[in-house]
Amino acid sequence: MKISSKMRPFIAAAVFLFSASLLSAQAWRISTSGLLESNGNVRTGMGLSGGFSVDTTITDLISAGVKFDVGGDFGGLVAFEPMLFGRWYFLKLGIFEFYAQGGLGTVIFNEGGRVVPAFVADASAGARISLRGIYVEPYVRSGYPAGIGIGVAAGYTFPPIAK
Secondary structure (H helix, E strand, O other): OOOOOOOHHHHHHHHHHHHHHHHOOOOOOEEEEEEEEEEOOOOOOOEEEEEEEEEEEOOOOEEEEEEEEEEEOOOOEEEEEEEEEEEEEEEEEOOEEEEEEEEEEEEEEEEOOEEEEEEEEEEEEEEEEEEOOEEEEEEEEEEEOOEEEEEEEEEEEEOOOOO
């Protein structure tokens, strides 16, 4: 599989972020999740997508990560959406952590062999509901080109590794 020159910076950033989080696991927590989303990355209406994300805490209130999402309209249009994101947890109430998130990346549309890349910029808001490392995150997002999306992620936060 040939990696396009437009994808290389995003892949390099994802590898760097993941490597840095592994090397710094003593101080940072790493979270991984699977996600299911309905969004506007289709010609009309809403499409369905699924994917995964990895993020790491930088401070108690800030985290950064990478998200990979694949979806479409079940009629031949497929959208692959890798994205880097930053997240701010602005309110913590017990097991609920409310956040605002911004993301940048690319989406690669493939329809009948015709490949069209596009820039992605979005903002989302949600809540992480966690108990003993396992969490569920309902969220909404808006941006270009998806318009609007609503989804849920579920995953696990690994405890920091002791020295």
